[in-house]
Amino acid sequence: xxxxxxxxxxxxxxxxxxxxxxxxxxxxxxxxxxxxxxxxxxxxxxxxxxxxxxxxxxxxxxxxxxxxxxxxxxxxxxxxxxxxxxxxxxxxxxxxxxxxxxxxxxxxxxxxxxxxxxxxxxxxxxxxxxxxxxxxxxxxxxxxxxxxxxxxxxxxxxxxxxxxxxxxxxxxxxxxxxxxxxxxxxxxxxxxxxxxxxxxxxxxxxxxxxxxxxxxxxxxxxxxxxxxxxxxxxxxxxxxxxxxxxxxxxxxxxxxxxxxxxxxxxx
Amino acid sequence: xxxxxxxxxxxxxxxxxxxxxxxxxxxxxxxxxxxxxxxxxxxxxxxxxxxxxxxxxxxxxxxxxxxxxxxxxxxxxxxxxxxxxxxxxxxxxxxxxxxxxxxxxxxxxxxxxxxxxxxxxxxxxxxxxxxxxxxxxxxxxxxxxxxxxxxxxxxxxxxxxxxxxxxxxxxxxxxxxxxxxxxxxxxxxxxxxxxxxxxxxxxxxxxxxxxxxxxxxxxxxxxxxxxxxxxxxxxxxxxxxxxxxxxxxxxxxxxxxxxxxxxxxxxxxxxxxxxxxxxxxxxxxxxxxxxxxxxxxxxxxxxxxxxxxxxxxxxxxxxxxxxxxxxxxxxxxxxxxxxxx
Numbered sequence: 001x002x003x004x005x006x007x008x009x010x011x012x013x014x015x016x017x018x019x020x021x022x023x024x025x026x027x028x029x030x031x032x033x034x035x036x037x038x039x040x041x042x043x044x045x046x047x048x049x050x051x052x053x054x055x056x057x058x059x060x061x062x063x064x065x066x067x068x069x070x071x072x073x074x075x076x077x078x079x080x081x082x083x084x085x086x087x088x089x090x091x092x093x094x095x096x097x098x099x100x101x102x103x104x105x106x107x108x109x110x111x112x113x114x115x116x117x118x119x120x121x122x123x124x125x126x127x128x129x130x131x132x133x134x135x136x137x138x139x140x141x142x143x144x145x146x147x148x149x150x151x152x153x154x155x156x157x158x159x160x161x162x163x164x165x166x167x168x169x170x171x172x173x174x175x176x177x178x179x180x181x182x183x184x185x186x187x188x189x190x191x192x193x194x195x196x197x198x199x200x201x202x203x204x205x206x207x208x209x210x211x212x213x214x215x216x217x218x219x220x221x222x223x224x225x226x227x228x229x230x231x232x233x234x235x236x237x238x239x240x241x242x243x244x245x246x247x248x249x250x251x252x253x254x255x256x257x258x259x260x261x262x263x264x265x266x267x
Numbered sequence: 268x269x270x271x272x273x274x275x276x277x278x279x280x281x282x283x284x285x286x287x288x289x290x291x292x293x294x295x296x297x298x299x300x301x302x303x304x305x306x307x308x309x310x311x312x313x314x315x316x317x318x319x320x321x322x323x324x325x326x327x328x329x330x331x332x333x334x335x336x337x338x339x340x341x342x343x344x345x346x347x348x349x350x351x352x353x354x355x356x357x358x359x360x361x362x363x364x365x366x367x368x369x370x371x372x373x374x375x376x377x378x379x380x381x382x383x384x385x386x387x388x389x390x391x392x393x394x395x396x397x398x399x400x401x402x403x404x405x406x407x408x409x410x411x412x413x414x415x416x417x418x419x420x421x422x423x424x425x426x427x428x429x430x431x432x433x434x435x436x437x438x439x440x441x442x443x444x445x446x447x448x449x450x451x452x453x454x455x456x457x458x459x460x461x462x463x464x465x466x467x468x469x470x471x472x473x474x475x476x477x478x479x480x481x482x483x484x485x486x487x488x489x490x491x492x493x494x495x496x497x498x499x500x501x502x503x504x505x506x507x508x509x510x511x512x513x514x515x516x517x518x519x520x521x522x523x524x525x526x527x528x529x530x531x532x533x534x535x536x537x538x539x540x541x542x543x544x545x546x547x548x549x550x551x552x553x554x555x556x557x558x559x560x561x562x563x564x565x566x567x568x569x570x571x572x573x574x575x576x577x578x579x580x581x582x583x584x585x586x587x588x589x590x591x592x593x594x595x596x597x598x599x600x601x602x603x604x605x606x607x608x
Contacts, residue, residue, distance in 0.1 A: 036536055096395075100387060123535050123555075126415060127395035129383035132351070136387035141467035142351055144380040158471075162530065163376040164481055165287060168348075169472035176467065182536070183529045224392030224429040228410065230422050237566070239578045244569075244587030253585045253592065254599045257567060260583055264565055266487065266544045267511065267604055 001056040001114040001151065001174075003045040005080065006103050006134065007038040009064050009071045010124040034071045037119035039078075039187035044180045045117045046079050046188065048151045057081040059113075061106055063091060063099060069203055076198040077190035084110065088207040093220030096125075100133025102218065105211040107138060115157070116177035120145065128179065135177040143170055147183035276366060277430040280306040283358075283372035283381070284317040284330055284338075285349075291317070291326045293484075294373035296333050296443030301400055301436055302371055303334040303444065305409070308402040309368075312336040316361060316370075318354055318459075320347040327454050332446035336453070339365075343459035348470055349377045355385045356463035362389055367431045369409050371400070374435040382435050392426030393433040396539070398440045398562065399423075409434065414558070438483060439541040440562070482531060485514035487544040490533055490560070491526070492518045494549020494570060494589055498526035504548055507593055510600040516540065518556050534559035549589050552577025569593070 012033040042060065049056040060075035060083040062068050072083030086106050094102065107113065116135070121128030128144075135142035147167070148160035154174075161168040162181060172178075190198075208218055216222060242253040261267045282302045284295035295315065306313040315335040317327070320342050327338045341357050358381070362370070372378035374396040386393035399412035403425065409432040412423045426432040482488050489508040491501055501515070508515045516533040517526070533540055535555040545563035550556065552568070552575055560566070561580055568581040569589050578584040585592055 095392070096383065097386060097390075097392065100383075124415070126535075127383075128379050129386075129393060129395055132380055132383035133387050136355075136384045142380070142384065143468055145376050161376075164483065166473060166475040168470055169474070171469045171471050173467040181529065182532075224386075224390070225394060225424050225426050228423045228425050230415075230420050232420055237580055237582055239568075239581045239584045241573065241578065241584045241586055244585045244592050250587060250592055250595050253587070254595045257583060257585070257596060258599050258603045260565075260567070261511075261544070261600075262603065264544075266565065267600065 001048065001052060002112060003048060003056065003058045003115045003117060004061055004107055004110060004113050005038070005041050005045045005058060005075065005117050006061045006107075006130070007042070007071055007075060007119070008035045008062060008122045009033070009068045010035045010122055032067065032070070034074050035119055035122045035124075037121060037123060037182070039119075040180050040182055040184050041117045041119045042075050042078055042080060043187040044149055044178075044184045045115075047185060048115070048149065051152065059083065059110060061103065061110070062086070063094075063102055063106070066205070069205070072203050073198040074190065076201055077194035078188055079191070079194055082201065083203050085203055085205045086207075086211070087205050088209075090208045090215065090218050093223065094218065095223035095225045096127050096129035096133055097224050098217060098219065098222040100130050100137055101222070102208075102211065102213060103130065104134045104137030105213045106206060107134065109206065109211055114174045115151065116140070116175075118177065118179045120179050120181055131177060131179040138177075140175055140177050141172055142177040142179070143172055144179045146178045146180045149178065149180070149184070277368040279312050279314055279365070279367045280309065280369045281314045281316055281365075281367040281371070281431070282335075283370070283378065284315040285373060285375065285377055286317060286319045286322055286326070289319060289322050289326070291322075291330060293443050294375055294438050295330065297438065297441050298371050298373060298436060299330065299334040299444040300441045302369075305369060305400060305402060306336075309407060311368075314339060314365070314367065316358065317341070318346045318357060320344050324454070329446060331452035331454070332448075332450050333444035334447075334450070337455065338452065339455045339457065341457045341459050343461075343464055345464040345466065346459055349381070350466045350468055350470065351380055351384050352466045352468065353459070353464045354381050355388055357459055358385050359388050360460065360463060362431060370431040370433045372433075372435050374437050378435045382433055386433050390429060391431055391433050392429045393435070394424045394426075395435050396437050397434045398437050400434065400436070408432070414562075437539065437541060480514035482514045482516045482533065482540050483538055485540075486542055487511050487513035487546075488516045488533070488540055488542045488560075488563075489513045489546045489548060490516040490518065490550055491521050491548055492550030492556075493520040494551075495521065495526070496549075498524070500590075501526055503590075503593055507546070507548070507597050507600075510597050510604065511544070511546075513544070513546070518550055518553075547577050547581070548593060550577050551575045552580065
């Protein structure tokens with residue numbers, strides 16, 4: 001099987017702290033990392049490849065600035081076979097429609113494939129729209145929120161999909177796309193051998209000119225949506241702090257909670 | 268593949284009403300609340316689009332009572348449960364025919380799959396997981412506001428040209444519409460065109476969740492943080508939740524330690540919740556966690572660190588040892604709600 005894993009570089013938010021004075025994010029020196037939820041997609045793809053043990057290959061794909069090569073390098077150090085970076089100034093400002101359009105074109109250029117495995121969503125944009133978007137452009141079936149994949153058979157896979165009311169069991173014809181949840185399995189760590197490989201391997205960089213795309217669909221101009229404004233939500237509330245360090249204060253604090261819940265009609 | 272659908276002769280506000288086993292759910296009523304407000308501002312009609320099989324007339328009538336002026340139900344056995352290809356094909360056909368200017372769906376597993384697939388097929392703009400929707404007075408464009416970068420910022424987004432303007436709306440971010448007596452409207456039942464029903468995905472079975480309450484649908488959630496120290500102590504958190512009729516959630520730390528399973532995870536890499544009441548127990552309040560619960564109506568926190576970040580967004584903060592506080596709280600809550608402990 002050939003499996004393509006589209007990944008995204010995001011800011012490493014766990015290193016970010018809130019400034020208690022201003023209530024704003026301290027972003028100094030924040031690094032770019034592979035979207036944590038994409039690591040599960042890489043893991044799922046590697047598990048399928050390893051289980052089949054028939055020369056199947058996994059290809060990582062990303063779109064971003066030239067520095068996004070690092071994300072592909074990280075995927076390769078985890079065991080992904082090869083990677084492609086799509087990078088072009090003409091793609092800047094793309095929304096999920098235009099991003100899906102370009103990634104779909106890149107996947108067409110990669111050639112024959114059986115499965116596209118995406119993370120559930122990226123932790124920065126948080127839309128979860130690009131996986132289904134790529135599938136729609138390639139006219140593939142897609143199953144989202146997948147917690148289990150079995151690709152041992154040819155031409156079809158069986159899936160578990162977690163939805164609000166429970167777990168759907170699905171059968172999907174290949175080629176197809178999935179977006180996976182954390183439940184798919186813990187991502188493996190990069191290996192030393194993988195890291196060495198990632199430094200040596202040639203990662204092709206494709207620009208818009210290398211892809212079969214219409215320039216009117218690229219970047220900000222090709223994006224149906226526009227960001228009108230960005231503002232900081234008012235997150236700080238006036239906190240009524242209750243000391244609860246000994247029996248008496250604990251009793252009082254618990255009484256206050258009951259009173260609060262009663263006033264708010266929550267009990 | 269995609270046709271350009273520019274800003275001409277599109278009118279009316281539409282919502283996707285979801286059904287499970289033929290019954291219309293809460294999210295649809297929330298969307299009616301949203302859709303009605305927008306339709307009133309635009310002085311236009313509100314239509315509920317629903318896909319399914321043998322949906323009871325009373326449920327469709329209920330959509331009218333809750334604010335829809337028209338209900339369009341497309342039915343076939345193949346549409347009984349959500350499958351992206353036939354749902355998308357049937358929705359695209361209706362949109363082409365009726366040309367709505369706005370289409371809203373819930374940011375549910377169905378909405379967040381169907382809408383991005385459909386948006387590509389009809390070349391429309393789509394904004395994910397909106398918490399505020401409004402109309403821009405000068406242009407009548409839909410203003411879609413959503414949290415981004417882990418809820419640290421809010422972004423307002425619009426779709427100036429392409430139609431319909433599509434958005435998914437965060438569940439529990441508004442009140443469900445109440446039925447009103449005497450409202451009337453049109454119910455259109457359509458048989459789905461057979462050529463649109465093929466699907467390369469088949470549903471072969473379904474395992475319902477256990478009785479455990481889903482954290483996203485719960486009105487109240489009690490969340491365990493790393494401060495609970497051991498997996499065994501989750502039982503105490505569950506008991507506190509039971510005394511409130513609340514669901515149990517957890518921070519990423521707790522999930523990563525294997526004390527609870529992933530569906531319980533609240534935060535940036537877990538589930539986003541908007542309950543009426545959130546109680547954080549031993550939760551420090553990382554920005555990733557706050558991204559998943561900061562918009563709860565009421566927030567109470569219990570933590571022994573008076574400087575814990577969670578207190579910055581809590582209304583009530585109990586500063587002390589959770590192992591001493593929680594048992595007392597459980598006892599008082601049971602007394603207050605008339606249960607014997």
